[in-house]
Amino acid sequence: MSNDVFLYSDLLKSDTLLSCLYSSDQGKETPNPANRYQFDKVGIVTFADYVEELGHPYMWVQSLGGLHFPKDSSEGVSVGSSLSASHMENTMKLLRGRLQARLALHKQFASLEHSIIPVSSECQHLFPAKIISRLSRWTTITQQEYMELPYTRHVSDAGLAKESDLYFMSVVERGTARLQAALVLSPRYPEISPLFSLSLSWKGERTGRTDDNLRAMESEINVFKNELQGPRPGHQLLTNQISRLCVCLDVYLETEGQDDSVEGPLEFPREKMCLRTVRGPNRLKPFKYNHPQGFFSHR
Numbered sequence: 001m002s003n004d005v006f007l008y009s010d011l012l013k014s015d016t017l018l019s020c021l022y023s024s025d026q027g028k029e030t031p032n033p034a035n036r037y038q039f040d041k042v043g044i045v046t047f048a049d050y051v052e053e054l055g056h057p058y059m060w061v062q063s064l065g066g067l068h069f070p071k072d073s074s075e076g077v078s079v080g081s082s083l084s085a086s087h088m089e090n091t092m093k094l095l096r097g098r099l100q101a102r103l104a105l106h107k108q109f110a111s112l113e114h115s116i117i118p119v120s121s122e123c124q125h126l127f128p129a130k131i132i133s134r135l136s137r138w139t140t141i142t143q144q145e146y147m148e149l150p151y152t153r154h155v156s157d158a159g160l161a162k163e164s165d166l167y168f169m170s171v172v173e174r175g176t177a178r179l180q181a182a183l184v185l186s187p188r189y190p191e192i193s194p195l196f197s198l199s200l201s202w203k204g205e206r207t208g209r210t211d212d213n214l215r216a217m218e219s220e221i222n223v224f225k226n227e228l229q230g231p232r233p234g235h236q237l238l239t240n241q242i243s244r245l246c247v248c249l250d251v252y253l254e255t256e257g258q259d260d261s262v263e264g265p266l267e268f269p270r271e272k273m274c275l276r277t278v279r280g281p282n283r284l285k286p287f288k289y290n291h292p293q294g295f296f297s298h299r
Contacts, residue, residue, distance in 0.1 A: 011102045011109070018058060019164050020187045021094050026164050027056025060094075063087040097233065101189055104235035112138040112170070117243050123230045125291045126240060130271060133179075133246040133253075137171035141182070151199045151207040152182050160184060160195060172246055175267050177202035179249050181242075190234040194241060196221045202253075212282040217248045219299075220287045248287050251296055255285045272296055 010016055019026055028048045064087055111118045115135045119127065146167040147156045155161050166185040171178060178201040186192035198214050200206040208215040221241050228244055230236035253268040255277040273295040274286045286296040 011106050015056070016166070016187060017098060017102060018056065018095075021058065021091070021098060022060055023188075025059045027051070027058040027061075030057050060087065060091050064091060101233075101235055105189065105238065108236075108239050109138075112239070112242070117246070118236075118239050119243055120230065120236055123228075123236055123240055126228060126230075126289070127243050127247055128272065128289060128294060131243070131246050131250060132271060133172050133174040133249040135170060135242060135246065136173045137169070139169050141167045141169050143167055146182055146184070149182055149197070149199075151180075151209065152197045154209070155184065155195060155197055162186075170242060170245075172242075172249055174249055174253060177249065177253055177268075179245070181245055185238070190229070190237045193222070193225045194238050196241065196245070198245075200249075200252075213252055213285050216284055216287055216299075217245070217252065220248055221245055224288075224299075247289060251285055251287055 028051060108118060112135065115138070117135055143161065143163060143165070146152055146161060152161070161167075161184050164187055166187070168183050168185060170181045170183065172181065173179070180199045180201070182197050182199075184195045186194075196218060198208055198218055200211070200214055206214055208218045221244055225237065225241065228237055228240040230240055251272055251274070254270045254272055255274060256268065275295055275297050276286060278285060279298050284298060286298045288297050288299055290297055
């Protein structure tokens with residue numbers, strides 16, 4: 001499957017559109033305990049092999065149909081229209097929100113594929129007027145490709161890279177510096193925010209595990225994400241995170257110590273106004289942008 005087909009079609013396919021509408025409801029296993037005994041009789045080892053043919057047995061679909069299959073086998077199966085009615089309003093609300101989020105992502109991906117990071121007028125104040133680092137690549141990757149990257153291992157080990165998630169690679173460049181950002185996108189975006197892992201290729205390879213400032217950049221994107229939500233319900237979070245990533249790379253490079261023995265113009269002249277360029281024994285850089293003053297400071 002090509003990247004373009006995935007980005008433009010699979011976002012709205014039922015397999016991904018309806019997955020995890022409710023937490024952990026991937027629709028991979030039948031909710032009816034009695035089915036397991038029926039499968040044994042006909043030699044079906046796993047129901048997941050038949051999902052493509054029969055469809056996903058999501059729990060919320062059973063509820064809308066008036067069925068409730070308890071996990072405890074001592075309880076009986078509940079059936080009734082009142083069960084369906086009690087789930088209808090919330091499920092319709094979740095479906096509407098999911099579709100709106102996917103349409104927003106669809107629109108953002110169309111820009112990202114052309115290395116354009118859309119920033120709405122409501123979010124302009126989150127970033128300085130001049131951003132030099134630029135997005136040079138945006139593409140989808142598989143879960144396996146993501147897990148094979150050495151700088152995403154901590155995410156995989158923590159169980160934060162699930163089969164139901166979507167995976168992407170973005171590359172931000174400025175001069176000779178190349179920043180790779182691998183990210184996990186939950187089907188429940190923007191309720192669950194994208195998770196970025198960084199690797200910088202510049203004078204060697206650096207990651208958040210080996211460079212305190214790259215770890216601080218990851219925090220700017222992943223931990224302080226509430227600053228980047230934009231107007232509710234936060235559909236612009238992803239592209240705002242990528243814009244913040246470009247800004248952080250600018251600050252990272254411009255505050256690096258310059259080699260006075262090298263003649264000629266500096267590769268990364270200081271464009272950003274910083275109260276202090278480094279702080280503490282780890283020499284942390286000032287990644288926090290302060291609006292409307294327009295300067296950068298430490299957290």
